[in-house]
Amino acid sequence: MGRFVFVLLILMCCSSSRFTGAYDPIDPNGNITIVWDFQSLDVAGMTPYTVMVSIHNYQMYRHIERPGWRLSWSWAGKEVIWSTTGAETTEQGDCSRVGSGGSRPHCCQKRPVMVDLPPGTPYNMQVANCCRGGVLSSLVQSDLTSAAAFQMVVGEFALARDSGGKEPEKPWQFDMGVPGYTCSNATTVAPTRIKVDKNRYVQALLTWQVTCSYSQYRASAAPSCCVSMTTFYSETIVDCPRCSCGCQGSPPSPQCVSVDQQQPWLPAVGDDEPSSAPIVWCSEHMCPIRVHWHVKTNYRKYWRVKVTVSNYNLARNYSDWNLVLQHPNLRSLTQLFSFNYRPLVEYGAYNDTGMFWGLRYYNEMLLQDGNVQSEMILEKESDFTYSGGWAFPRRVYFNGQECVMPPADQYPVLPNGASALRGHFCFLLLLFFVVV
Numbered sequence: 268m269g270r271f272v273f274v275l276l277i278l279m280c281c282s283s284s285r286f287t288g289a290y291d292p293i294d295p296n297g298n299i300t301i302v303w304d305f306q307s308l309d310v311a312g313m314t315p316y317t318v319m320v321s322i323h324n325y326q327m328y329r330h331i332e333r334p335g336w337r338l339s340w341s342w343a344g345k346e347v348i349w350s351t352t353g354a355e356t357t358e359q360g361d362c363s364r365v366g367s368g369g370s371r372p373h374c375c376q377k378r379p380v381m382v383d384l385p386p387g388t389p390y391n392m393q394v395a396n397c398c399r400g401g402v403l404s405s406l407v408q409s410d411l412t413s414a415a416a417f418q419m420v421v422g423e424f425a426l427a428r429d430s431g432g433k434e435p436e437k438p439w440q441f442d443m444g445v446p447g448y449t450c451s452n453a454t455t456v457a458p459t460r461i462k463v464d465k466n467r468y469v470q471a472l473l474t475w476q477v478t479c480s481y482s483q484y485r486a487s488a489a490p491s492c493c494v495s496m497t498t499f500y501s502e503t504i505v506d507c508p509r510c511s512c513g514c515q516g517s518p519p520s521p522q523c524v525s526v527d528q529q530q531p532w533l534p535a536v537g538d539d540e541p542s543s544a545p546i547v548w549c550s551e552h553m554c555p556i557r558v559h560w561h562v563k564t565n566y567r568k569y570w571r572v573k574v575t576v577s578n579y580n581l582a583r584n585y586s587d588w589n590l591v592l593q594h595p596n597l598r599s600l601t602q603l604f605s606f607n608y609r610p611l612v613e614y615g616a617y618n619d620t621g622m623f624w625g626l627r628y629y630n631e632m633l634l635q636d637g638n639v640q641s642e643m644i645l646e647k648e649s650d651f652t653y654s655g656g657w658a659f660p661r662r663v664y665f666n667g668q669e670c671v672m673p674p675a676d677q678y679p680v681l682p683n684g685a686s687a688l689r690g691h692f693c694f695l696l697l698l699f700f701v702v703v
């Protein structure tokens with residue numbers, strides 16, 4: 268009975284597993300929160316205000332990779348940014364109407380685009396948490412580097428009527444500059460309190476908050492990752508589905524190189540400007556990333572799985588990569604080699620989704636044309652079975668992008684015909700309804 272339910276689950280996964288909204292069942296509270304803490308604000312005198320803007324990644328497994336965030340917003344009025352620390356705007360814009368000579372503002376654009384400064388920025392140009400080139404770690408991988416901050420001095424502002432003249436008009440149309448994220452308008456929240464010593468808190472004069480959420484559906488049309496499978500009990504190699512990430516030669520598919528082609532044509536990709544468009548080895552699936560799940564060994568009370576993540580992208584190293592796997596047996600993960608692990612979804616008996624990432628100084632970087640691998644030993648539970656595709660992951664995400672799974676009717680089957688997956692698929696579906 269259980270396996271028929273599973274077959275149906277797989278069917279559902281195949282047809283419509285990509286989230287259409289921003290809701291992510293693996294990380295329901297995940298968001299990026301932008302906070303504006305006013306450090307000086309002279310409402311009467313209309314002198315420029317100083318604000319510390321911080322960006323907090325509250326997502327368990329999604330991170331912001333290079334080229335990093337590019338935060339933009341639209342000013343409500345004629346605001347100008349006199350100066351910044353820890354970040355800079357990409358353009359100064361037309362400052363001819365404000366200031367003179369050497370004292371022109373940093374930015375006079377109606378819609379500034381703020382970018383983080385690179386690592387190694389001189390100390391006097393930094394604020395705490397700045398200067399990581401726009402990279403934000405996921406909360407699980409490193410909560411120490413999951414936030415960013417910059418300070419700016421803003422002048423020429425008007426006061427909002429609906430605040431009774433107590434706060435500046437709020438900017439709007441916030442954008443992270445990272446595909447897939449949409450941001451709310453700013454709202455006034457309780458002022459941020461910061462502990463300065465054992466007994467004392469100081470508080471911001473005024474705090475605004477913006478929440479940005481992610482949707483893979485909005486991020487990109489094409490997947491960037493696929494799953495293949497093998498087992499010790501079957502000769503079948505289930506490769507990634509054909510055209511998982513595009514078909515060779517058709518427009519949305521990545522540029523590809525065949526194995527016999529030589530290196531020289533490869534564009535020189537510097538470390539500073541990672542190309543966003545992948546260049547991959549030519550393959551049936553055309554994905555930059557392939558996750559291979561191998562059911563390796565059977566023991567009396569345990570079974571062993573080998574997971575290999577291969578990077579087919581010739582123009583890209585994935586630093587701080589992560590992998591999210593959903594499998595009902597993860598709650599009995601007994602031993603794991605060469606990856607870090609943390610369960611993500613844990614409530615009641617429901618504990619089937621976990622996050623894997625590389626070990627520091629060992630395999631935290633997935634190199635271009637390279638791979639990382641791990642083996643895990645899982646304890647067999649009462650529902651354990653090699654049949655019905657139970658031994659394969661239900662969902663796989665690489666760096667927060669859901670991977671394309673092979674169709675369930677192609678999964679390796681047990682040699683003695685014990686599998687529920689032999690035979691026609693529609694028949695199984697029919698059987699499911701009959702059984703229910």
Ligand SMILES: *[C@@H]1O[C@H](CO)[C@@H](O)[C@H](O)[C@H]1NC(C)=O
Nearest residue numbers: 295296297298299300325478
């Ligand atoms: C954003 O994330 C924080 C931290 O997990 C959470 O407290 C807050 O409710 C979230 N906000 C929204 C709008 O989801």
Ligand SMILES: *[C@@H]1O[C@H](CO)[C@@H](O)[C@H](O)[C@H]1NC(C)=O
Nearest residue numbers: 343437438439440451452453
């Ligand atoms: C955001 O604020 C702008 C300007 O105040 C307003 O026009 C817009 O409707 C607001 N959007 C939402 C979603 O509330």
Ligand SMILES: *[C@@H]1O[C@H](CO)[C@@H](O)[C@H](O)[C@H]1NC(C)=O
Nearest residue numbers: 536537538582583584634635
């Ligand atoms: C990836 O890392 C390797 C080794 O550190 C380096 O040689 C190579 O240039 C890097 N590639 C890219 C695209 O950054």
Ligand SMILES: *[C@@H]1O[C@H](CO)[C@@H](O)[C@H](O)[C@H]1NC(C)=O
Nearest residue numbers: 597598599600610613615618
């Ligand atoms: C979930 O699985 C992890 C790893 O196997 C385990 O440490 C944790 O206690 C489990 N949580 C629940 C609620 O079962």
